[in-house]
Amino acid sequence: MPEKSGAAILVEALVDLGVEVVFGYPGGAVLPIYDALFEHSRIKHILVRHEQAATHAAEGYARSTGKPGVVLVTSGPGATNAITGITDALLDSIPMVVITGQVPTGLIGTDAFQEADTVGITRHCCKHNYLVKDPAKLGHVIHEAFHIATAGRPGPVVIDIPKDVQVATARYTKPGPIQHKTYRPKVKADRAQIEQVVDMLAAAERPVLYTGGGIINSGPAASQLLRELARISGAPVTSTLMGLGALPASSPQWLGMLGMHGTYEANMAMNEADLVVAIGARFDDRVTGRLDAFSPRSRKVHIDIDRSSVNKIVRADLGIIADAGHAMEDMIRVWKSRQHPKPDLSAWWAKIDGWRAKRCLDFPESTREIMPQRAIRALYEATKHRAPIVSTEVGQHQMWAAQHFGFEAPNKWLTSGGLGTMGYGLPAAIGAQLGNPGALCIDIAGEASIQMNIQELATATQYRLPVKIFILNNEYMGMVRQWQELTYSSRYSNSYSDSLPDFVKLGEAYGWKGIRIEHPDELEAGIQAMLDHDGPVIVDCMVAKLANCFPMIPSGAAHTDMILQANEVSGEMDDEAKALV
Template sequence: MGTEMTGADIVVQALTDLGVEVVFGYPGGAVLPIYDALFQQNRIRHILVRHEQAAVHAAEGYARSSGKVGVVLVTSGPGATNAVTGITDALMDSIPLVVLTGQVPTHLIGTDAFQECDTVGITRHCSKHNYLVQETARLGPVLHEAFYIARSGRPGPVVIDIPKDVQIMKARYTKPGVISHKTYKPQVKGDLAAIEAAVDMLAAAERPILYTGGGVINSGPVASQLLRELAKATGAPVTSTLMGLGSVPDDHPQFLGMLGMHGSYEANMAMNKCDLMLCLGARFDDRVTGRLDAFSPTSRKIHVDIDRSSFNKTVRVDLAIQGDVGSVMEDMLKVWRARGHRAADQKAWWEQIKGWRSRNSFGFEQKGEALLPQKAIQRLYEMTKARKPIISTEVGQHQMWAAQHFGFHEPNKWLTSGGLGTMGYGLPAAIGAQLAYPGALVIDIAGEASIQMNIQELGTATQYRLPVKVFIINNEYMGMVRQWQELNHGGRYSESYSDSLPDFVKLAEAYGWKGITIEGPDDLDAGIQAMIDHPGPVMVDCRVAKLANCFPMIPSGASHTDMILSAADERGEADDDAKALV
């Protein structure tokens, strides 16, 4: 029947049984019993962050890079509310997390007690599922069920709110066997008849395209392998969303690059002109589709997704296949081979694509003396690629430039906040990834504004001797805000200048980091080399051209065929309909 132990000990025992190695957290009154239990064991490592939001992002970075469930432990009230941004981020990007929050004792719930907040109420809309555990005996089963829910189906964050008295009381705990939930049973295997129909549509297509997303990464490394096989078998071009980068190598001849608002011209044009779109684990996000009524008007669309609610949400599809994208691709390949299909003659299609590619939409032209941000990222890529680095980012221009100019060749190497677009994500995510892969080169490509949103985490890296690198693309502006103000609001730069910046080198040194400044093109290679060579954490302040814009770009409210390729196409002020879009 298992042994009787305190709720706090049950939490630690269950986490151990679940194979948890690292917990990111911050103590407080309502979780002291769990922290006491952690103190008295040495199987689980606790990483003390400096702010609860960063605990969640670090767990996301850990989860995204390793494929494991990220675990967070925070206190009640402000501990829980500070975690909300991270939890929402994980929900939007389908990252498996279990977030344990302390709560005031059950008899005080509802009395506005000190550090009380309605955690399950607040997180109901930003978690995949949540629990308030009111009996110690329920703790074990709830923890095991939470991990199952977090990682199965479409992954996401699960919150477990644990009142302090529940942590103190005793109950019996037994390690459960195989978890199966009475109602939650995600469909992994796709419907075979639908898969056969999809294969026939694919084989008959003259202008097919594979539109792939974060689901391919979430499905596990095998799915990326299967995607490459599917691309080879069908001969179809492949494009990827921001979240899916790395599933197909950047230099793969059939890869068209990222699609969407700042995607490549060839990817967006091919999406518009294809006759068959196979969407694999992506969700027709507004950054990808542009104007909906002009989105890929001539194609038949097949959508493979594990989440039924992704089907027909914004774009009507002709065939929906619910299932794990890896499993469905495996079945598609089997059917493809069994039917003896060969890649159709797509010569005309590839000729067309070659024409779009020749526009070289990610190209940039060196004008003047200043270091171009694109150049800085390109060199960073070239000088580090042999180390197969893990890259995280903050949010803004630098994020899009990183997506465009840093080549990804494997899944799980690219950590970025796509759905929620959370500034301050990159540094803690890099810390999480470094803990999962202590020997890896982990670089947060940051902006000078974003990095300040969780800059306190420099201390966390120092404390645990994590050699993360922060490469700040410093243009002294919240660049993406400034770019939109330039393109849509007549160049009125309202509050987008990064005034009173700290001396990043001194700041780094104050935390025990190495600080490096790159003043211009002449220092670039030496600065990057010094960063790589230093065994500890390094912050690089890379000063770049202040007013560079991120192109190509589909302006808000425009279609894939209306891309702005360079500054020459800018329009100055948007109409009100376009201004109302984000």
């Protein structure tokens, strides 16, 4: 076989792996790769305006399609600008392969122009990384990187390629199925453990299925399996922020999201449960609240493909290492083979209905100003028949979207959960739009977060992507202001968004249609105008400035210490909890 340059080997390997889209930004240390890409029409390169946006766009593409996202950036600042997105993907288990250029091997360690220790910098924020010094190994490394990124718990993998390796030549042969020497995640659970959890679920009087993003990462079939497991067990289902959509929000067994801004019924059910079955969730601090008060009377089963997650935060009575989909499939099979009857949970559901009667997501209406919750609900009502893909930035608007926008299917909700990255939503929507050309993709944003990567308006314009941005503009960094009001005696230190741009004119400057909504009477018409426009639209929806996001559990407090709308307090925080906030 003829020898090829390292850059050509890389591109051919990407083609063999079925890569269709690469998000990137060129620079000197990756020019050989860009030259090789020039000859390949099968891979579409998306030129972003900032490397962080490339990673978030790859995340949005991956999260909405189930395929790994691919990023190509140069050395030095190109690689360091990608760090936030790499870390974001690690915490939220998003499959992504990030290819970075590096100075020639002979210059590594000399502080050469645009040199950075990419392998060292990314060691603790990616699933695995490589520094490739031999072009003959490059093809295998690329295939192995994709295997690691997508197998087991998904995550980002970084491949650092010196410029001379991109130019040097070698032979490339497409490798067979990858079998890594040490990385062999356990997908199937032990039969005895499955039987044990089924017996526990069948015997429980107050069970809760606590679900997370691992179910969505397991594939569409896993969400169907969750629905069947919920049906046969009769158990209520709650979810983390990343798990929204695995169970339809319209299901009568859906309790809503749990945790810091979760529903009263979800948090109280978790507190009173006698059995918690966690599937594809990791007991994040935003979910558990005060650990010593977390679900104190329950036995806990933790099903997760990541062995290191089990018993890391909450001690499990039964830890099961397995893929969420496979585990639920086995649970359903065992349940039916044993002919377990559907448990009588009427007393448990009666208690849950009492908590639901609190109507914790209700909010004060206004005829003078737009309540942000009302804006989200109006957006949902106008778009639900099209099953849109919704991304968000980070802040109050993110929580309001999670609370008030009903998701009926997986892979429709794209948000930054673990890292809480402002600036995520717009590039994520761009990535989702590229992966789902016919879909309605909406970024629900705040006026502060949207400015973090607002330069990506140009990317959507260049590639004619009909992305919609719906800004809830309260002229504050809303979540920061809310915490300052509740815990810092309303000392609003640097949380007011001064000197805001005119978002309508800014959108028009980039070739977008701009719409401003200022009064409740304009809300429905403004949303419809956004939907009627074929191209990209930015909507500046002026909402109530001082609205707070409730329910809320103060950081470090227990589930029973929820602050509800209108300052209704369920339970009193003790002095220790108050000190934590």
